[in-house]
Amino acid sequence: MQDKVFMQAALEEARLAAAAGEVPIGAVAVLGGQIIARGQNRVLRDVDPTAHAEIVALRAAAYATANYRLLDCELYVTLEPCAMCAGAMVHARLARLIYGASDPKAGAVASVLQVLNHPRLNHKMLVTSGVLAEECGKILRDFFRTKRT
Numbered sequence: 001m002q003d004k005v006f007m008q009a010a011l012e013e014a015r016l017a018a019a020a021g022e023v024p025i026g027a028v029a030v031l032g033g034q035i036i037a038r039g040q041n042r043v044l045r046d047v048d049p050t051a052h053a054e055i056v057a058l059r060a061a062a063y064a065t066a067n068y069r070l071l072d073c074e075l076y077v078t079l080e081p082c083a084m085c086a087g088a089m090v091h092a093r094l095a096r097l098i099y100g101a102s103d104p105k106a107g108a109v110a111s112v113l114q115v116l117n118h119p120r121l122n123h124k125m126l127v128t129s130g131v132l133a134e135e136c137g138k139i140l141r142d143f144f145r146t147k148r149t
């Protein structure tokens with residue numbers, strides 16, 4: 001139940017990104033049952049190829065905790081993270097990743113690559129996938145359908 005509540009918060013960030021003309025992906029970082037940071041895609045607004053929702057949320061969470069190690073944090077993301085974002089999560093030492101829709105083109109958790117929990121990497125985290133997957137996928141499909149027309 002709590003996963004759905006936090007994923008709804010990530011979806012709200014995705015809606016805000018879409019309203020700004022960005023690909024609608026949102027993220028929230030949670031510590032102790034409280035949202036401590038929010039992120040949404042900002043690559044166009046910030047003219048920054050690294051400004052994915054996950055990176056924006058991780059940066060804000062690190063600032064909020066005054067620590068780049070986010071050992072007890074959970075990250076809720078509307079789309080399966082890419083390789084860059086998955087790598088950042090490993091370096092941040094997240095406790096858990098929760099994502100909505102799978103990304104068959106660039107997903108680096110299970111779909112295309114398996115960056116998280118790779119046996120040769122030094123950090124493992126719990127992963128929960130498919131939370132509100134239909135709603136998370138729909139916001140992306142609707143966004144790109146509108147772009148094409």
